[in-house]
Amino acid sequence: MLRLTVVVPAYNESAVLAAFHARLAKVLEQLPLSCDVLYVDDGSRDDTWAIMQALAAADPHVGTLKLSRNFGKEAALTAGLDHVDADAAVVIDADLQDPPELIPQLVEQWQAGYDVVYATRAARAGETGLKRFTSAAFYRTMEVLSEVAVPRDTGDFRLLSRRALKALAQLRERQRFMKGLFAWIGYRQTAVKYLRDPRLAGKTKWNYWRLTKLAIEGITSFSSAPLKLATWTGLGASVLAFLFGLKVLLKALLRGDPVPGYPSLMVVVLFLGGIQLLALGVIGEYLGRNYNETKQRPLYFIEEEHLPGTQHQERP
Known part of the structure; x- marks a missing residue:
């Protein structure tokens, strides 16, 4: 049976x-x-x-x-x-x-x-x-x-x-x-x-x-999609930061406007810093998994x- x-x-x-x-x-x-x-x-x-x-x-x-x-x-x-x-x-x-x-x-x-x-x-x-x-x-x-x-x-x-x-x-x-x-x-x-x-x-x-x-x-x-997402997010943030910097430079050269000061700088720094921490967190999650696996408990x-x-x- x-x-x-x-x-x-x-x-x-x-x-x-x-x-x-x-x-x-x-x-x-x-x-x-x-x-x-x-x-x-x-x-x-x-x-x-x-x-x-x-x-x-x-x-x-x-x-x-x-x-x-x-x-x-x-x-x-x-x-x-x-x-x-x-x-x-x-x-x-x-x-x-x-x-x-x-x-x-x-x-x-x-x-x-x-x-x-x-x-x-x-x-x-x-x-x-x-x-x-x-x-x-x-x-x-x-x-x-x-x-x-x-x-x-x-x-x-x-x-x-x-x-x-x-x-x-x-x-x-x-x-x-x-x-x-x-x-x-x-x-x-x-x-x-x-x-x-x-x-x-x-x-x-x-x-x-x-x-x-x-x-x-x-x-x-x-x-492994979160790792790929972190890569693409980082790339997108870099492109946005580059375009924003290019805009500021062109305004200063063509119009004689002063370079934006502290507020815009803090926005860019905080934005890029947040993206970096997010990417590091995702990478850390996968590294932690590898660490636990290598202990073979x-x-x-x-x-x-x-x-x-x-x-x-x-x-x-």
Whole structure:
């Protein structure tokens, strides 16, 4: 019988984890597959780990991983997928915005021959208009800048075949943007549309600051367009400054006007200085990424693990 593992990264999700598992278990019971669940605790500070342990103790098909600290969702997701030994894996968040009841449709498309089946949001309930706008703007910007087609309005909720999992395991970059990596590996991919629900309980961990950092991560991971933009912006600023200087010189030679003084000089200096700082910031972002990659640090460390069907283990 084919085996399916559901990977659930979680950080401070104690308020919703039990309700999530109850809904997920009902869905998995109806699938004609051998199913198990792997929960990954990304250094939670509430009772998330205790609830995960209780779920694992009550159900032999539930496994748990506890990271040594909060490494971030991308690393937690990577840790879970690294420990999957199944014919396919489903990635889903625990906040119940992504309905577990959609998993049978993902499995159906996988059995039809697709290696990656991603869930695309047709609507986003429970989110502000500003967040919907910024999310749409990000995905459309990625379409323009990136050479890899990242699906619009699509999060991490998806199914990956064994072949896709093996390909993904070879991508060990430290600065990880999983939505881009899922698309980058290629293979046959298709979408299943759904209506996204509001969060059942608890608070979102994705404020605008973290979302902005993720957006920068995605753009710099899969596009060098910002570097090219900095080059062209610098070139354009230089042309404008040259034309402005030429205008001032011609006025002084032909009309005898005095050379403009302090105000115009400050405008030019501040304009060119701003452009230079912007270009240096873009270059610094890419240099920082190279710096982090050269250190070759592990993506995560596991404090405890309890895989489905195994005994509880603790790593030194």
